[in-house]
Amino acid sequence: MGSTCTQAARRCCNTACASRRASSGVATVVMTAHTPSATRASEGELPGMEFGSAAGLALVVGSDEACILAIIFIAYSAYGYCARATFYHNSCCPGTAGRKVHSGRPPGAWVVGHNGAHDHGPTPPRSARTQPSQRATNRMNAWAALLVPPAAWGLGWLGLRWLRRELAPPRLEHPGAVAPLTDLQWVSVPTANGKHLAAQWLPGPAGRGVVILQHGWGGNGSQLRPAALALHRRGWSVLLPDARNHGRSDPDGHSSLPRFAEDLHACLDWLPGQLGEPAQPVVLxxxxxxxAAALLAGSQRSDVAAIVSVSAFAHPEQVMRRWLAEYRIPFWPLGWLVNRYIERVIGQRFDDIAPVSRIAHIQAPVLLVHGQDDTVVPLECAQRLQASAPHASLLVRAGRHDGFDEEDALYAQVSDWLDRNVPAAPPACAPRPQP
Structure with missing residues (x-):
């Protein structure tokens, strides 16, 4: 039995090494897949996928996750080999009960029980030499060892597939151009991973500044057109980008708070080539x-003049807890494992990117706008953000998460706050006349 277990461990280690080599360079596919091959994988069309093989699963979850799952596979396989060897051993070689004693006693002597008592009756038949209850137990253990590993692999794969599907942002179509925004231009902004963002650019009078308006999860820039139009009437240039995997922008492996912030960094780097000199103030x-992405990006730069946060959450962990509660998934241990898995995928700990942790590092003025009747992100989140940054102002308005009552009045209040906290750029010097 020991040699059998050793052979099992060697086979599983070879499988784990093969999976590591096969999955090197394979991008981690999680939450959402947008390439044609990844889309086929999310739909279950996995060429070469062998359930119960660490190498096959590496094509789905990536090299790091494959190593962890390969270790689990080794443990399950070793247990299965040991249980099967025990089953065959007990089936072919009965235990001490009914074992014949060769100690000079009569040929029919048998040892029974544990108290040393002997029975010199006739030799029992071979079927009685093995206890039926022990054989049934060994048989059930062997079947469990055979069925548990593939069941665990299958449930894990289905769980990851469901998680990717549920956390994939939908693509919202843009409406057609409206009369007040006929001068709006579509531009392409290069971003991380060699991708490009589709953005709507509406330049205003030179010198006032630029406002970059970033939509939320599953939205696009056109959702913020009313706010952009109100700001444009006050002299601001406006840029409305679609985040990756949203609107008309390029697809990318997954969407997350850090990647939304990366797209804002890309927009901030793109603007100087459009504005020229002198530099104009930029508002996020x-x-x-x-x-939340505006707060994260603003805490990492010094060239942001102000930040206006509308309906931001305080901590991603709380957002995920509410999402898990909607699906009646217990936080411990499943919810906790899901959050840790997402942290590994995005490459950041929730505590390091949480708005409640980053807002104190922002040097620019911050305005927090929140709806009084917001049931998606409670008002308590905005209050926590303000408590973490004394320089932040809180504006509570009647409304919900996706809309406010009397929006025109709200736009006027935000514009007035910007006029008080963001000075206009100095006028450009007139060029010298040529002699």
């Missing part, structure tokens, strides 16, 4: 996840 404005 976002809604929901876009607001």
């Amino acid at each position: 404005m976002g809604h929901s996840l876009g607001a």
